[in-house]
Amino acid sequence: MAACTDLPFRLIAREKGLAFSFLEMVSAQALVRENEKTLRLLKTAPGDRPLGAQLLGCDPDNMAAAARIIEDLGFDLLDLNLGCPVKKVTSNGEGSALLKEPAKAAKVFSAVKRSVKRIPVTVKMRKGFQDDSGEEAVRMAKIAQAEGLSAVTVHGRTQAQGYSGRADYAAIGKVKEAVGIPVIGNGDVVSAEDAQRLKAESRCDGIMVGRGGLGNPWIYRNLERAMTGSEDPPYVPDVAERRRTLLKHLELEVEHLGERLAALNMRRIILWYTQGLPNCKALRVAVCRTTDVVLIKRMIEDYFDALPCELPPPMAPILLAE
Ligand SMILES: Cc1cc2nc3c(=O)[nH]c(=O)nc-3n(C[C@H](O)[C@H](O)[C@H](O)COP(=O)(O)O)c2cc1C
CATH class of the missing domain: 1.10.1200.80 (Putative flavin oxidoreducatase; domain 2)
Structure with a gap:
């Protein structure tokens, strides 16, 4: 999460039980230009593993060049951002705006896949741009699968929704039904009950937690325990x-x-x-x-x-x- 999940955040989260962490998104264009602030965002440390980086962009060549840099820097996974709803981003055709441009997104996926040799490439998307049905995410997940991506994460809101309303877990379930690659569900998980409901309603393969981890790094272990069948009550720090x-x-x-x-x-x-x-x-x-x-x-x-x-x-x- 931009301006949230920096290295200190991740180190604390891992100490309390987070299994896999992502950096905040970085602009592919800025990375290729070796922008100093962007390089700072990629700062990591030996204890900060396993770690995924995320690229924002819509130009296939640029994304491919940035992807190579990410791989060479030693990250464990590369994720592509098709979720950012911010106007400044979508007006450039980036982030969630790519949901409306399946042909362009396919070119980005294909170029990135060709340029990355060793690490898995995944995509994170909203359930749609304006269309509430979840069909845009289904369409994009099928494209991701066809282009050889390893997994998709779906945040169950549209770009138009921003952060209002509730994440639609049924839409995540539609994506899960449509593809064979792992589907990670995301949106509004702040407790074990939320995680269990997301899993039950979507049958997703994994759960991604965003805001629920802010100031509550204990959530990761509590979720892990609940999802692996533990009957213990959640751990509450004193x-x-x-x-x-x-x-x-x-x-x-x-x-x-x-x-x-x-x-x-x-x-x-x-x-x-x-x-x-x-x-x-x-x-x-x-x-x-x-x-x-x-x-x-x-x-x-x-x-x-x-x-x-x-x-x-x-x-x-x-x-x-x-
Ligand atoms: C402040 C903030 C920054 C975010 N930055 C990113 C980002 O860089 N990349 C990304 O994929 N999602 C980003 N998100 C979206 C979250 O990853 C997540 O999809 C969304 O908040 C819904 O999940 P949650 O309810 O668990 O937070 C951001 C969200 C917030 C609130």
């Missing part, structure tokens, strides 16, 4: 663990991105970890007013010191949109 995890997230931000960027990123990160907690507004406002990471650390410590032992479980800021 106040001390939540405090430790947030402070570790801050520490990793500083270590990998430097103090200034870390402080700016904390404005977002603090929202995730304090969702649903008492008296969080003052802390959130105070973090937004400083770029001093030592001060931020102290503010977090003071805030958690004053919290009661009994807290509501971690909850995702589910309304957060791109």
